Amino acid sequence: MPTKPELALDPVLEVEDLKIHFALRGSGFARLLGRDTGTVRAVDGVNLDLERGEVLGLVGESGSGKTTLGRAMLGLVAATSGSIHHRPGDGSPDTDIAALRGKALRQRRTRLQMVFQDPHAALNPSMDIETAVGHPLVIHKRASGDELRARVVSALERVGLVPAEQFLSKYPSDLSGGQKQRAVIARAIILDPEVLIADEPVSMLDMSVRAKILQLMLDLKDDLGLTYVYITHDLATAKFFCDRVAIMYLGKVVEIGPTAEIFAHPRHPYTQALLKAIPDVDPNKAMPRDLPRGEIPDAARPPRGCSFHPRCPLARADCGWEPRDLKALVEEHWTRVPVADYEREHALVGGLADLDHSENRAVVKPHGGTVADLDALFDRIRTENAAEPLWQGVTSITATEDGLVFEFAPAAEVPLRPSGPTEVACVLYPPDPS
Amino acid sequence: MKALLAPFRTTTGLARWLLVTGLVLVALFVVLAVFAPWIAPYGFAQSSVDGVKFTKLDPPGPGHPFGTNDLFYDVLSRVIWGAQTALLVVLLSVLLSALIGVPLGLLSGYVGGWTDRVLVLIMDALYAFPSLLLAIVFSFLLKNVLPSGVVAAALSLTVIYIPQYFRVVRNTAVSAREATYVEAARALGAPNSVIMGRYLFSNVIQSVPVIGTLNAADAISTLAALGFLGLGIQPQDAAEWGFDLSRALDDAASGIWWTGFFPGMAIVLLVTGLTLVGEGLNETVNPTLRKRRFATVTLPPRPAPSDLSETQNALAITASDNSAEGGGK
Numbered sequence: 184m185p186t187k188p189e190l191a192l193d194p195v196l197e198v199e200d201l202k203i204h205f206a207l208r209g210s211g212f213a214r215l216l217g218r219d220t221g222t223v224r225a226v227d228g229v230n231l232d233l234e235r236g237e238v239l240g241l242v243g244e245s246g247s248g249k250t251t252l253g254r255a256m257l258g259l260v261a262a263t264s265g266s267i268h269h270r271p272g273d274g275s276p277d278t279d280i281a282a283l284r285g286k287a288l289r290q291r292r293t294r295l296q297m298v299f300q301d302p303h304a305a306l307n308p309s310m311d312i313e314t315a316v317g318h319p320l321v322i323h324k325r326a327s328g329d330e331l332r333a334r335v336v337s338a339l340e341r342v343g344l345v346p347a348e349q350f351l352s353k354y355p356s357d358l359s360g361g362q363k364q365r366a367v368i369a370r371a372i373i374l375d376p377e378v379l380i381a382d383e384p385v386s387m388l389d390m391s392v393r394a395k396i397l398q399l400m401l402d403l404k405d406d407l408g409l410t411y412v413y414i415t416h417d418l419a420t421a422k423f424f425c426d427r428v429a430i431m432y433l434g435k436v437v438e439i440g441p442t443a444e445i446f447a448h449p450r451h452p453y454t455q456a457l458l459k460a461i462p463d464v465d466p467n468k469a470m471p472r473d474l475p476r477g478e479i480p481d482a483a484r485p486p487r488g489c490s491f492h493p494r495c496p497l498a499r500a501d502c503g504w505e506p507r508d509l510k511a512l513v514e515e516h517w518t519r520v521p522v523a524d525y526e527r528e529h530a531l532v533g534g535l536a537d538l539d540h541s542e543n544r545a546v547v548k549p550h551g552g553t554v555a556d557l558d559a560l561f562d563r564i565r566t567e568n569a570a571e572p573l574w575q576g577v578t579s580i581t582a583t584e585d586g587l588v589f590e591f592a593p594a595a596e597v598p599l600r601p602s603g604p605t606e607v608a609c610v611l612y613p614p615d616p617s
Numbered sequence: 618m619k620a621l622l623a624p625f626r627t628t629t630g631l632a633r634w635l636l637v638t639g640l641v642l643v644a645l646f647v648v649l650a651v652f653a654p655w656i657a658p659y660g661f662a663q664s665s666v667d668g669v670k671f672t673k674l675d676p677p678g679p680g681h682p683f684g685t686n687d688l689f690y691d692v693l694s695r696v697i698w699g700a701q702t703a704l705l706v707v708l709l710s711v712l713l714s715a716l717i718g719v720p721l722g723l724l725s726g727y728v729g730g731w732t733d734r735v736l737v738l739i740m741d742a743l744y745a746f747p748s749l750l751l752a753i754v755f756s757f758l759l760k761n762v763l764p765s766g767v768v769a770a771a772l773s774l775t776v777i778y779i780p781q782y783f784r785v786v787r788n789t790a791v792s793a794r795e796a797t798y799v800e801a802a803r804a805l806g807a808p809n810s811v812i813m814g815r816y817l818f819s820n821v822i823q824s825v826p827v828i829g830t831l832n833a834a835d836a837i838s839t840l841a842a843l844g845f846l847g848l849g850i851q852p853q854d855a856a857e858w859g860f861d862l863s864r865a866l867d868d869a870a871s872g873i874w875w876t877g878f879f880p881g882m883a884i885v886l887l888v889t890g891l892t893l894v895g896e897g898l899n900e901t902v903n904p905t906l907r908k909r910r911f912a913t914v915t916l917p918p919r920p921a922p923s924d925l926s927e928t929q930n931a932l933a934i935t936a937s938d939n940s941a942e943g944g945g946k
Contacts, residue, residue, distance in 0.1 A: 257804055292806035304797035309819035318815070319805045370805070 194270065195378055195410050196233040196256060201226055201265035201281070203251055207483055223482045225251040227434035228265075230599065233378065235272065238404070238411040240425035240442070242418060242457070246479050248434040253380045253414045256280065257295050258288045269295070272377050272408075293323055296371040300383040302363035306355040312339070313351040316370045323374065338369040341406075343399060361392035365399070372403060380412045385420060397424055418461055422446055430454050433482055433490040440605025450607040452497045477511075487541045488594030489609065495572070501610055503594030504576025506545035510538035512573055516564045531556055537586075543593065548586035557587045636897025642890025646883075650701040661698035661856035664689035674868065677875050684875040687864060688852065696879050698856035702767065703887065706850075707836045709771035710778060711829050717775070718782025719825060725783070726790025726821075727813050737787070740780040748777040752839055756848045766850035770840060777839070778832045785828055789821040796820075827899045834891035841884050858884050 203226040226248045233239050233256075241249040254260045256267055262281035270277040271294050283291060299305040306315055317335040320326040326334055332351075339347035342365040355363055364384060371379055381400065385393040397420060403409060415421050421428055422442060429439040430453065438451040449455045456475045475494035480486055486493055488503015493511065495502065513535060517525045533550025549557045558580070565574060579590040595610045602612040649656060664671055675685040683692035725736040743751065755773035763769040793799060794817070802816045843849035844859025852860055858880040865877030 259800065259804060286808075289806035289808060292804060297801070297804040299797050299801055301797055305801045307798045307802070307816050307820070310815070318802075318807070322805060322807045322811060367801075370801075374805075 193235045194232040194268075195235045195272065196280075196412075197266075197268040197270070198229055198231050198233075198252075198256070199266045199268070201229045201252070201255060201267060202263045203248075203255055203260055204263045221483045224248075224434045224485060225482060226255065227485065229431075229434075229436055231429055231436060231439060233410060233412060234427075235377075235410055236404075236408065237426040238413055238424055240421040240428040241412060241414045241431055242416065242421050242428055243431035244416060244479050246433075246482060247431040248482075249414045249416075249431050250382055252431070253297075253382050253412055256378075256380055256412060257292060257297055258283055259297075290323075293319075293374045294376050295378045295380065296374065296376040298364070298367055298371050298379060298381040298384045301387050302360055302367050303355070303387070305367050306363060308355055310354075311351070312344075312353050312355070312358070312366055315355075316366060316373060319370060319374045325374070334373060335369075338373045339366070341372065341403070342366070342369040344369065360388050361396060364388060364392075364396055368396075368399065368403070372407060372409075375407070377408070378410045378412065380414070382414045383416070384413075386415070386417060393420065400424075418446075418457060430457065433480065433485050435490060435608065436599060437491065437609070438605060438607045439599065440603075440607075444604045448603070448605075450602055450605060450612060451491075451609050452495045452611070453491045456494075456496075484541075489597045497611060498572040498575075499610055500575040500578075500592045501595040502572075502576065504573055504591050505541040506538040506589065506591070507541055508573050509545070509577075509589065510535045512571065513538070513564060516567065528560055531560060543591050545589045545591075546583075546586045547589070554582045554584070554587055558582050561587065632897055632900035634897075635893045636901065639890045639893025639895075639897055642886055643894055646700045646704065646887050646890065649697050650704045653697050653701045657694040657697040659691045659694040661695055662690065662853050663694070674873055674876070676873075683879045686861065686876040687868065690852075692861075692875060692879050695856045695861055696858070696883050699858045699861070699880060699883060700887070702850060702855040702857050703837055703840060706767055706771045706774065706840055707833045709768070710774035710836055711833050713771065713775040714778035714832070715782050715825060715829060718779040719786050719822065721779075722783040722786030723790050723813050723817060723821065726787040727794050727809070727817055729791075729794075733787075736783070740783045743776070744780040744784070746777075748835075749839060749842055751777045752843055753846065753848055756843055760848070766854040770843060770849050773843070774836050774839060778836065781828055781832060782825065785824050786821050789824070790817055793817055793820050823902060827895055827902060830891055830895035830898060834888045834895060837884060837888050837891065 202224070204222040204224050207221045207223060229248075229252060231239070241252060243249045251260055255262055258267075258280045265281060267280040268277055269280050269291065273294075278287075278291065280288070280291060280295075306312075310318070313332070313335050316338055317326075317331050320331055320334060335351070336347040339345070339350055344350045344362060344365050350358070350362075350366070355366075358366065368384075379400075384400070385396050388396060400411065401424070404411060411424075413421065413424055425442045427440065428442050428445045429436045430445070430451065431437070432453050438445065438449070438454045445454060446458065449458050453475070460474055475491075475496070477494050480490065480493065484507075486503060486507070487505045488501070489495070489498075492498045492502035492504065493508050498504075513532070517528065520528070531549060531552040532547065537547045538545055547557060561580065565571075576592045577589055578592050579588075581588045581590075597608045597610055599606040599608045600612060600614050602615075659666065671681070671685045671689045671691065673685065673689050674687055675681055677684040681691050681693065683696065686692055686695070721736060721740075725733045752773045755776050756769060759769040759772055760766075763772070799812060799816055802812045807816070840849060840857070841859030841862065844857040844861075845863045847860070847863065849859055850857045861880040862877055862884075865873075865880070868874075868876045
């Protein structure tokens with residue numbers, strides 16, 4: 184990866200081509216027959232470096248794979264392929280976390296820690312705060328007796344749970360959300376780690392507490408020399424908190440760069456859409472909210488080419504248009520026409536199973552009509568919205584005796600490519616010729 | 618002491634009645650069992666006193682308040698010593714089955730995979746058998762291996778109750794395994810043994826005391842059934858109500874009621890008591906069934922009208938306004 188000019192090149196974690204796929208369990212019937220039920224590509228080829236001392240934000244919608252990526256950095260989920268190299272700052276040898284198992288992996292977790300989204304669930308309800316916060320030291324046999332207590336007290340004081348003595352014998356149910364999250368942070372820092380992975384640490388907290396917890400985390404970063412991975416869907420806190428931001432969509436990083444640059448000049452159409460979705464408090468500054476249409480696609484069957492193309496307002500011919508997109512378009516058309524028209528057209532097309540795949544070529548067979556009727560129908564749909572970017576991706580529509588043949592343009596490869604200070608994965612930003 | 622009384626203070630209505638009635642009945646039998654040597658007038662296998670043999674099938678009277686049976690034993694003493702046998706066997710079997718069933722359930726639920734499948738299969742197979750049949754088979758097998766009838770009976774009951782603890786703990790562990798605090802423990806680098814012992818165990822055992830007491834009730838009747846069939850404890854080993862009942866079967870036809878009535882009543886009362894404790898505990902411990910009592914709030918007495926403050930005057934005025942609007946009542 185290219186050098187970031189504003190940061191010294193000292194990565195503490197290097198994620199290389201990481202893929203995490205989960206097998207779908209499918210229906211009971213499919214399982215009985217031992218059929219292949221498909222996989223969900225939660226993380227699908229991610230490359231990124233975490234520089235020592237920075238705050239890297241992983242931003243994306245639910246289902247974008249940001250939490251899975253964060254958990255993989257701790258070895259909490261097994262990687263399907265790829266590697267996560269950890270270079271400890273204390274001179275111990277660097278290792279691939281994705282390949283570690285058992286005791287070695289548990290040992291590694293003294294250097295990498297996690298703060299969870301739901302502070303109400305992250306603490307054992309039947310363990311008092313002293314035991315819970317001190318437990319990492321007990322597990323790794325770092326302290327016991329008076330020393331253990333002293334270190335628990337100092338960790339609690341550090342996260343602002345003062346007077347610490349008052350909290351030692353409390354149970355999680357006695358604390359407020361903010362206090363619980365402070366206790367969770369105390370438990371995470373008590374082993375003196377170098378990387379803290381914070382999975383939406385403030386999203387379950389009251390507005391009034393959020394800023395305090397984030398400020399606490401920034402203070403801890405300065406005092407203890409921590410590096411953060413901040414996983415969030417909340418761009419406002421990411422802007423405040425992060426040095427660099429990686430925007431994730433459907434298991435891939437689509438844009439990564441310095442926070443200021445991402446917010447000032449978003450390059451990827453998805454980033455632009457995300458930024459437009461931030462609510463504005465000024466009622467006079469009404470902005471056109473051309474939010475991305477539709478929903479985040481099924482990660483078990485990601486779209487061809489760029490995953491964002493079906494929702495992208497700036498999509499081009501080579502974005503990876505496929506028969507499935509045409510199917511969605513016809514279905515959308517049917518929601519607008521009168522019922523009688525729908526029934527006639529549906530009888531003519533005979534279901535859309537012919538279009539439910541992602542190949543370059545699709546043949547739609549006429550049912551109860553002629554190919555010419557079919558051609559006329561698709562012409563009508565096309566004239567309804569000629570600006571629809573899908574049609575740029577359809578290179579030819581020919582009527583044969585088999586049916587109507589659609590040819591789609593091939594999908595362009597969209598790796599992360601540098602563009603100014605950021606890197607972006609989009610056909611609109613071609614590789615630099617130099 | 619305060620913790621012991623908590624069920625009484627926090628429960629209300631039916632749950633409290635169940636619990637208190639059950640506890641009184643069970644306490645009665647516990648006292649009989651513990652102090653049997655002092656309470657019982659004779660030994661459990663004593664058929665004579667000072668060389669004078671008891672009258673066979675003597676009806677209840679001054680010498681023998683519950684009469685004597687066809688083996689010349691004093692029925693009252695048999696009933697009292699029987700409480701000791703019953704509680705000893707049940708305590709042993711409940712403790713043993715919890716000691717085996719709970720860790721196995723925890724392991725199976727947490728580890729999952731093949732361990733879980735194999736254990737669930739074995740436990741389901743055990744569970745599918747009629748429990749009495751299984752107990753008969755095991756007591757038959759164990760009778761010749763173990764010298765003590767009490768231990769043999771306890772072990773054969775243990776086998777049939779393990780699956781219940783296993784299933785309940787396993788199912789709770791399966792759902793608790795996905796809890797964030799378990800993942801947090803893993804993220805701390807805790808080995809599996811620590812996660813099971815410190816994070817899962819305390820969160821999955823709440824329902825075990827309830828199953829324990831309900832099983833105990835069931836175990837009393839199963840033990841009696843074993844004794845009734847002659848597979849339980851022999852009369853020279855210890856007094857056993859089921860055995861006495863089977864001996865009394867012939868007497869009942871000839872109008873001799875006391876040999877069967879008293880051991881039978883003992884079984885019924887102890888089973889009822891334990892069931893009531895179990896149900897009461899369930900209503901108290903189980904948050905989905907529990908109804909907490911409302912604390913009564915005592916308001917400070919109203920001050921005399923002369924020292925009404927300004928605000929209270931204002932309140933009084935609003936109140937009278939409201940009543941005026943309400944149709945001038």
